[in-house]
Amino acid sequence: MLLWSAECVGGAVPVSITDLGVNEAEGQDARVLRGARSSRIHAALLDAILDHRLTPGTRLPEDEIGTVFQASRTIVRAALQALAHERVVVILPNRGAHVAKPTVEEARQVFEARSLLEPRIAALAASRAEPADIARLRAHHSEEEAAVHAGDQRRAIALSARFHNMIAEIAGQEILAEFLRELTSRSSLVVALYWRRRDATCERHAHHELIDAIAAGQSERAADLMRSHLVDLFSGLDLRERPAKDVGLAALLGTTK
Amino acid sequence: MLLWSAECVGGAVPVSITDLGVNEAEGQDARVLRGARSSRIHAALLDAILDHRLTPGTRLPEDEIGTVFQASRTIVRAALQALAHERVVVILPNRGAHVAKPTVEEARQVFEARSLLEPRIAALAASRAEPADIARLRAHHSEEEAAVHAGDQRRAIALSARFHNMIAEIAGQEILAEFLRELTSRSSLVVALYWRRRDATCERHAHHELIDAIAAGQSERAADLMRSHLVDLFSGLDLRERPAKDVGLAALLGTTK
DNA sequence: TATGCCCAAATTGTATACAATCATCGCATT
DNA sequence: AATGCGATGATTGTATACAATTTGGGCATA
Numbered sequence: 001m002l003l004w005s006a007e008c009v010g011g012a013v014p015v016s017i018t019d020l021g022v023n024e025a026e027g028q029d030a031r032v033l034r035g036a037r038s039s040r041i042h043a044a045l046l047d048a049i050l051d052h053r054l055t056p057g058t059r060l061p062e063d064e065i066g067t068v069f070q071a072s073r074t075i076v077r078a079a080l081q082a083l084a085h086e087r088v089v090v091i092l093p094n095r096g097a098h099v100a101k102p103t104v105e106e107a108r109q110v111f112e113a114r115s116l117l118e119p120r121i122a123a124l125a126a127s128r129a130e131p132a133d134i135a136r137l138r139a140h141h142s143e144e145e146a147a148v149h150a151g152d153q154r155r156a157i158a159l160s161a162r163f164h165n166m167i168a169e170i171a172g173q174e175i176l177a178e179f180l181r182e183l184t185s186r187s188s189l190v191v192a193l194y195w196r197r198r199d200a201t202c203e204r205h206a207h208h209e210l211i212d213a214i215a216a217g218q219s220e221r222a223a224d225l226m227r228s229h230l231v232d233l234f235s236g237l238d239l240r241e242r243p244a245k246d247v248g249l250a251a252l253l254g255t256t257k
Numbered sequence: 258m259l260l261w262s263a264e265c266v267g268g269a270v271p272v273s274i275t276d277l278g279v280n281e282a283e284g285q286d287a288r289v290l291r292g293a294r295s296s297r298i299h300a301a302l303l304d305a306i307l308d309h310r311l312t313p314g315t316r317l318p319e320d321e322i323g324t325v326f327q328a329s330r331t332i333v334r335a336a337l338q339a340l341a342h343e344r345v346v347v348i349l350p351n352r353g354a355h356v357a358k359p360t361v362e363e364a365r366q367v368f369e370a371r372s373l374l375e376p377r378i379a380a381l382a383a384s385r386a387e388p389a390d391i392a393r394l395r396a397h398h399s400e401e402e403a404a405v406h407a408g409d410q411r412r413a414i415a416l417s418a419r420f421h422n423m424i425a426e427i428a429g430q431e432i433l434a435e436f437l438r439e440l441t442s443r444s445s446l447v448v449a450l451y452w453r454r455r456d457a458t459c460e461r462h463a464h465h466e467l468i469d470a471i472a473a474g475q476s477e478r479a480a481d482l483m484r485s486h487l488v489d490l491f492s493g494l495d496l497r498e499r500p501a502k503d504v505g506l507a508a509l510l511g512t513t514k
Numbered sequence: 515t516a517t518g519c520c521c522a523a524a525t526t527g528t529a530t531a532c533a534a535t536c537a538t539c540g541c542a543t544t
Numbered sequence: 545a546a547t548g549c550g551a552t553g554a555t556t557g558t559a560t561a562c563a564a565t566t567t568g569g570g571c572a573t574a
Contacts, residue, residue, distance in 0.1 A: 032341040034350045035527070061555070072529045073556085078338065084289040085342040093291045094535050094556060109432045116377055116433070175366045176373070179436055292557070318525070329559045330526085351526060351565050 033082055041069050041079040049088055049099055050158045050188045056101040060089065088185050100189055104239040107190040111234045114183050117176060118164065118230060119223035124171035126214045126222040133170045134215045140166060141207055148204065161188055163207055167214070187233075196238040206232065290339055298326050298336040306345055306356055307415045307445045313358040317346065345442050357446055361496045364447040368491045371440050374433060375421065375487060376480035381428035383471045383479040390427045391472045397423060398464055405461065418445055420464055424471070444490075453495040463489065 033039045045065075048054045060080060062073045069076070080097045083089035090100045102110065125133075140163055147155040161184040168177035206229040213222040290296045302322075305311040317337060319330045326333070337354045340346035347357045359367065382390075397420055404412040418441040425434035463486040470479040 032338065032348065034348055037528090063555080074528055074530090077556095081289065081335065081338055082342065085339065091289065091291055095537095096556065106432075109430055112430060113432045113436070116374065120373055173366055173369060175363075175370045175440075179370070183432075294558090320525080331558055331560090334526095352567095353526065 032085075033078060035075065035078070037069075037071050037075045038078040038082070041065065041071060041076060042082050044069070045079065045083060046086075046088060046185065047158075049083075050161060050185060051154050052157065052188070052192050053154070054099050056099050056189050056192055058099045060097040060099065062096070086182050086185060088189065100186075101193065102186060102189050104194070104241055106186075107194060107237065107239055110183055110186045110190055111230060114180070114187070115227060115230045115234075117180055117183070118167075119226045121168050121171045121173070121176055121180065122210065122214065122222040122226035123219035124173060125167045126217055126219040128172055129170050129214050129217070134211065137163075137166060137170075137211045137214070141204075141211060144204060144207065157188065157191060160203060160207075161185070167210070170214070190237065194237040194239055197236040199236070202232060203229075289342075290335060292332065292335070294326075294328050294332045295335040295339070298322065298328060298333060299339050301326070302336065302340060303343075303345060303442065304415075306340075307418060307442060308411050309414065309445070309449050310411070311356050313356050313446050313449055315356045317354040317356065319353070343439050343442060345446065357443075358450065359443060359446050361451070361498055363443075364451060364494065364496060367440055367443045367447055368487060371437070371444070372484060372487045372491075374437055374440070375424075376483045378425050378428045378430070378433055378437065379467065379471065379479040379483035380476035381430060382424045383474055383476040385429055386427050386471050386474070391468065394420075394423060394427075394468045394471070398461075398468060401461060401464065414445065414448060417460060417464075418442070424467070427471075447494065451494040451496055454493040459489060460486075 033042055045054070045060070054060075062076050062080070065071075065076045065080075066073050080089060080091065084091045084097065088100055089097050091097045140159065144156060144159045144163065147159055164184050165177065165181055168180045171177065206225065210222060210225050210229065213225055290299055302311070302317070311317075319333045319337070322328075322333045322337075323330050337346060337348065341348045341354065345357055346354050348354045397416065401413060401416045401420065404416055421441050422434065422438055425437045428434065463482065467479060467482050467486065470482055
């Protein structure tokens with residue numbers, strides 16, 4: 001029932017859908033998902049994926065999910081379709097939905113896109129942030145530290161992505177924030193597959209400096225910090241092409257297109 | 258049956274769904290839309306919207322669309338949900354789908370996002386374009402000119418958006434290209450609502466210069482040209498707040514939240 | 515004539531039944 | 545033992561029935 005034995009660095013144990021608690025409920029995405037039920041399922045699955053409780057490649061069968069959340073396949077399908085649109089899930093016709101497994105090329109492009117968007121976003125945030133925003137960032141940052149100290153790697157990763165999203169929200173560019181949400185989600189999958197370094201110290205340090213720059217209204221500095229932070233993150237990946245055990249021989253022999 | 262009497266500048270006559278021919282069939286979006294049927298409907302509706310045959314605010318009832326395309330509501334809903342995710346359609350719970358009507362703030366943000374993405378995209382395209390790409394761009398440009406000479410405003414607008422998308426495809430950044438596709442679609446809605454100038458001459462000229470810069474591999478120049486082209490486009494809009502006839506008094510009196 | 519209420523028609527929300535497709539295993543064949 | 549084939553079970557694709565909700569109009573009332 002749990003199909004994808006992840007080889008990622010962390011101790012992330014892939015779980016089956018059935019092991020998901022029905023706890024998380026968010027759903028600010030009512031613009032595309034009509035019912036509240038679909039939104040709940042969407043939020044819960046996304047949450048599990050960002051947490052690496054569901055790892056890349058995990059199958060997501062419609063009626064299993066339906067059973068867990070007490071919903072019909074109709075509802076589940078809507079949620080899965082939404083996740084597919086955010087590129088967090090891949091749907092293969094007649095073969096169902098899986099948690100996406102970004103290729104190394106995709107991983108590169110995700111970070112390429114982020115390093116285009118985020119410095120600008122950080123600069124905007126620095127120029128617009130209000131005291132309440134700063135307070136929220138600092139509060140969030142403590143949570144991150146707490147998670148790291150508690151040794152909760154998963155939670156730390158999820159909170160880190162959320163930190164970047166928060167900055168985008170402060171920047172007040174709804175459209176860019178939405179794009180970034182998608183990119184941070186995809187980054188989480190990239191991390192699940194390609195992360196090699198477990199050094200979360202520099203990450204937290206970078207976040208701390210960023211908050212200070214934003215609080216001081218230093219746009220240019222915030223942009224620079226963000227730029228180098230992203231380079232750091234990217235350099236923490238091991239993007240050497242690997243056999244990718246299920247692509248198998250076809251790719252290695254590689255004559256057949 | 259045709260509900261939204263558009264006040265946009267062009268002679269774009271809003272049509273009912275029923276008047277849509279079932280001609281267009283594309284569907285490179287199989288990653289999120291499983292069946293081919295949904296993809297067809299999605300492509301046809303998107304096409305009609307980008308053409309301004311369906312104008313902002315037009316209702317999109319599920320079974321009417323189903324009748325036109327000979328598909329059940331299940332299929333239609335999948336297509337509508339995809340369009341909603343691309344922000345080209347808005348779905349109001351229990352009240353169905355409509356062609357989106359971007360606000361002036363949204364219009365600003367669309368162009369803000371474009372002017373962040375597109376100069377970089379143009380530069381990348383300039384550094385990577387191959388002869389075949391240039392040829393395709395030039396061919397497309399002639400089509401644009403032909404459309405303008407034939408006085409086919411609608412087609413000209415649609416082709417212009419497509420031109421920007423083509424550059425993104427040449428740049429080889431699939432993720433950015435996808436983001437831009439969404440942005441150009443939304444731009445088309447913005448144009449339908451807020452376009453004031455009918456001067457398509459400078460647009461074509463800008464496109465021509467862009468092609469030359471890209472063909473010559475001049476990244477920096479291509480970026481600059483794109484930047485100023487976007488400023489031109491944006492300045493062609495009339496973004497003064499208007500009563501927006503259906504928001505009505507609530508917003509004007511504006512005390513209630 | 516203006517206002518409010520209630521009912522009917524239209525439309526969307528959801529579940530489910532059935533068809534189509536794919537995966538897996540066993541069996542026969544070589 | 546390895547290969548190929550076919551049947552079976554599991555899963556997705558699609559249509560449709562029914563429930564819930566909204567919309568619009570008619571009628572009574574002030």
